[in-house]
Each structure stands twice: as structure tokens, then as C-alpha cells.
Amino acid sequence: MSIEFSLAGKKLTARSGILELMDDLGRAMTEHPDMLMLGGGNPAAVPSIQKIWRDRMQDLVNEGPAFDRMLGNYDPPQGNPIFLRAMTKLLRQQFGWEIGPENLAVTNGGQSAFFFLFNLLAGRFENNKHRKILLPLTPEYIGYADQGIDESLFVACKPEISWPDGPESRIFKYRIDFAAVEKRLAEQDIAAIAVSRPTNPTGNVLTDEEIRRLSDLAARHGIPFIIDNAYGTPFPGVIFADASPFWAPHVILTLSLSKLGLPGTRTAIVIGPEQITKAVAAMTAIAGLANGNIGQQLVLPLIESGEILNLGPQHLIPFYSEKSRLAQGWIREFFEGTGVDWALHTSEGAFFHWLWLRNLNCSTKGLYSRLKARNVLVVPGEYFYFGLEDDWAQREQCLRLNFSQPAEVVRKGIRIIADEASKSLR
Structure with missing residues (x-):
């Protein structure tokens, strides 16, 4: 049986950037456990924060009626x-x-x-x-x-x-x-x-x-x-x-x-x-x-x-700012001498580095596919320029990298990105 969707249904079920991103992330987590996850926006497992939520859940369980009301x-x-x-x-x-x-x-x-x-x-x-x-x-x-x-x-x-x-x-x-x-x-x-x-x-x-x-x-x-x-x-x-x-x-x-x-x-x-x-x-x-x-x-x-209001200053900022610093160091280390004309947006918050690669012979969608074949998942920049009426070459030159994963994952992923980019020069 063929079911016809409404115009709104077709719009909301068409292939989209967010669908592709979440689908790739989900498949990588379940089917490719070796994938280096530098895509997506999942927060890191911050030990001190995890303890707060485990303790709080235990408090709710111990309170009895509050736990029952929450679920019921x-x-x-x-x-x-x-x-x-x-x-x-x-x-x-x-x-x-x-x-x-x-x-x-x-x-x-x-x-x-x-x-x-x-x-x-x-x-x-x-x-x-x-x-x-x-x-x-x-x-x-x-x-x-x-x-x-x-x-x-x-x-x-x-x-x-x-x-x-x-x-x-x-x-x-x-x-x-x-x-x-x-x-x-x-x-x-x-x-x-x-x-x-x-x-x-x-x-x-x-x-x-x-x-x-x-x-x-x-x-x-x-x-x-x-x-x-x-x-x-x-x-x-x-x-x-x-x-x-x-x-x-x-x-x-x-x-x-x-x-x-x-x-x-x-x-x-x-x-x-x-x-x-x-x-x-x-x-x-x-x-x-x-x-x-x-x-x-x-x-x-x-x-x-x-x-x-204290969770950010006391737990999250020290954790993520250090991860950002380390990732920036690895980007400089691995791109040095590759011939790639790269630049990095200043890191002022969130979990991401925005990497601008200005002399590749392919779009970052193309680079994304090559990286996925090497078990590195990133997000190509093309998806982030919606609503822009003017043509702009930069829309095909950027990658979003999530640096919240464990250090060895981020470091290995950046090394592969630099290597693959160096093979894709104009």
C-alpha cells in the first residue's frame, strides 16, 4: 500500500541535516562502537556532575511519595x-x-x-x-x-x-x-x-x-x-x-x-x-x-x-575549557606542515570547535564522507548556513568538531582529520 503524505508531512519527513546527524550518531553508537565521535552535541560524562544526579535520584527514591508522584x-x-x-x-x-x-x-x-x-x-x-x-x-x-x-x-x-x-x-x-x-x-x-x-x-x-x-x-x-x-x-x-x-x-x-x-x-x-x-x-x-x-x-x-547557578563555574567550565585547550593544541600539532590553510573560531563556550579549511579540493560534505569511512564522525558545515541568500564559499569549507569525548578519542580523530584534509588539497 502506498500512503500519500500531506505537504506538511512531506516537509517534516524529508531528508534533513538534523535527521542525518542523529541517524549517523545513533547508528555509530550501536553498530560501530569504534567510531570516533566528534559529531553531535552530547555532553561529556563529567564525573562530579554525574555524582550529583545519582545522589539526587537516590534522594527521590528514598523519599518514596515524591518518587511515586514523579513517575505516576x-x-x-x-x-x-x-x-x-x-x-x-x-x-x-x-x-x-x-x-x-x-x-x-x-x-x-x-x-x-x-x-x-x-x-x-x-x-x-x-x-x-x-x-x-x-x-x-x-x-x-x-x-x-x-x-x-x-x-x-x-x-x-x-x-x-x-x-x-x-x-x-x-x-x-x-x-x-x-x-x-x-x-x-x-x-x-x-x-x-x-x-x-x-x-x-x-x-x-x-x-x-x-x-x-x-x-x-x-x-x-x-x-x-x-x-x-x-x-x-x-x-x-x-x-x-x-x-x-x-x-x-x-x-x-x-x-x-x-x-x-x-x-x-x-x-x-x-x-x-x-x-x-x-x-x-x-x-x-x-x-x-x-x-x-x-x-x-x-x-x-x-x-x-x-x-x-554554581554548576557551571564549579564543574563545567573547568572541565570543558581544559578539553577545548587540549583540542586546540592537537589541531595546531597535526595540521602543522600539512599544507592545509586552516583557521579556528575562537573558543568562547559550548562543546565545539569550528574548523575552517580554505584550500580543499572538495566540500566538507565530501570530506565528511571520507572521514566516516575512516571511523571519524564530524558534522559538515553546509548544514549551518540555512537562510543565507547570498552565495558564500565558506559554507563548504567548515567542520564542526565536538571536543567533549575522552581525550584519546579527540586526539586520534583530529589526527585523522588533518591527514585526510592533507590528501584533499587543491
Whole structure:
């Protein structure tokens, strides 16, 4: 029997970057245990963090009724009321944000949150109007690319590229081209501005000034400013640069428990105007009745005590910054003398290095296939440039490398990447 899918069904089931990434990761984990996993965004097994969650789960088991309620009850679609009140109190006390529980909604992970938000705000409207999400800095997170029920949901701006210590350092940084952003806002019907901070895939952290300027532009145009803080501040805090938590009445901020070592709980928090959080709760009820309870219950005491804000500085930053430092050293070591014209985005947060290879005879999709044949899994850069209307050679010249795996895995993987790149020169 041949089943015909709707247009929306065809759009959501077509081959996509995020599907290919997750499929490759899943197959590698189950069918190829020797694969060197430098792709994906899975957090590392941080021993001190793992102990916190094991101890907390044991506490819940020992409490008895709390454990039974966690597994045996549905929470409201907006989230557990006790959890929402505790999170509200923490953010009000620590940062002075004028929010209440009505400004929060829990979702089944950040991916679900952005599916709801993007399709709520952008796409087709009455009178044949079509509104888009503006990405002021590309490359941007692969997981957004195919979330629109309607086609062409995004428009993106090329960044300015700076060399903080000069080109000879091989370290570059993307910065927002505000002239390009303002041009897009004037030319297009923009529904919202959206950024990730730190930016996935590059590890770029937008400065406080860049965040304020984007917020001001959004407010001036009467649209929301969406900030994806899956890795950033106030938690989980996998961030190596100076960055202040930011929220305003027109801001939609998302937080996640995944990078705190709890990706399996699929728990994210949306903070925004009540109209938005109520809509997210309504969409949650339709798509899944309610959200998972386990993540909310695991972290609740840490929210009530404020300890959740210390996990980044005390546990995650020392762990990941050292891994970043080691990986940068191996990139310099193994690419030295290869003839590859390489550069690396400055590492300011998250789990990734963004490697720019400027003189290959193939695209990074081609290099990705060659590396997979040698048991190294990376993510080719082409998937991260969606919404960009201008042609840009760089979209075929970059790789995202996850440095959160054990040191011997990362080191061996980088050595093979350098070797394979050296065989692919123009």
C-alpha cells in the first residue's frame, strides 16, 4: 500500500541535516562502537556532575511519595507549578527579572521549544502574508533549519570576520554585521530575531553589547528577540567569555537541562511574555499532553537553593575549557606542515570547535564522507548556513568538531582529520 503524505508531512519527513546527524550518531553508537565521535552535541560524562544526579535520584527514591508522584502523575502542560514558582523566585532574586510563573513554560527539550516558537511566530498568515525568523549571525544551529512547517522560514545575515590576534594566529571570530541586520529588518517581514549564545556550531559568544543592540532593534520593530541559552548563562554556564544573563519583556529566553548532564530527561524552559508561554503550553497539550516530570524533580532542590547557578563555574567550565585547550593544541600539532590553510573560531563556550579549511579540493560534505569511512564522525558545515541568500564559499569549507569525548578519542580523530584534509588539497 502506498500512503500519500500531506505537504506538511512531506516537509517534516524529508531528508534533513538534523535527521542525518542523529541517524549517523545513533547508528555509530550501536553498530560501530569504534567510531570516533566528534559529531553531535552530547555532553561529556563529567564525573562530579554525574555524582550529583545519582545522589539526587537516590534522594527521590528514598523519599518514596515524591518518587511515586514523579513517575505516576501528569504535570500541567505548562510545567510543574512548584518548579515554575521556584525558577521564578531564583531569577527574580538573582537577576531582578520582573517575571512570574505565568512567564515560564516547560517543554520536552529545546528542540520542541523552537519548533513551537518558530511555527507560532513565522510562516504564512492571513492575506497571503509570510513572515520570517531573522538569524543575525550565520552559521547557526543545524537543528533549527528544517523546523518550519512552511518553506523558507529563515533569513540570515553573513557575519563580519575579525582576527583578534592577527591572521597569523589562525584564530578568527564572527561578529554581527548590524548594517546587514538593519537592512533585512527593513526589506523583509520579520517575525522575530533569533540567536544561540554560545552559538552552536562555532562556540561564539555574542557580547553583552551585541545582545543589547539586537534587543533594541527587536523592540524598535515590535517583534520578539529569541535567545537560545542551551549552553549559556545563567545555566548550564558552559561559557568561557564574559557574558551577562539577559532578559526583557519582549525577549523569549530558552534554558535547558541537557548540557547539565541530563539530555535524557528532555527538559527545557521557555521564559517570555505570558502570551507566548500560554501558547507554548497549549501546543504542548496538543502534541504530548504534558512534559516529562523527571528533569524538573531532579533539579528542583538545586533551583530552590540557587546551587544550579554554581554548576557551571564549579564543574563545567573547568572541565570543558581544559578539553577545548587540549583540542586546540592537537589541531595546531597535526595540521602543522600539512599544507592545509586552516583557521579556528575562537573558543568562547559550548562543546565545539569550528574548523575552517580554505584550500580543499572538495566540500566538507565530501570530506565528511571520507572521514566516516575512516571511523571519524564530524558534522559538515553546509548544514549551518540555512537562510543565507547570498552565495558564500565558506559554507563548504567548515567542520564542526565536538571536543567533549575522552581525550584519546579527540586526539586520534583530529589526527585523522588533518591527514585526510592533507590528501584533499587543491
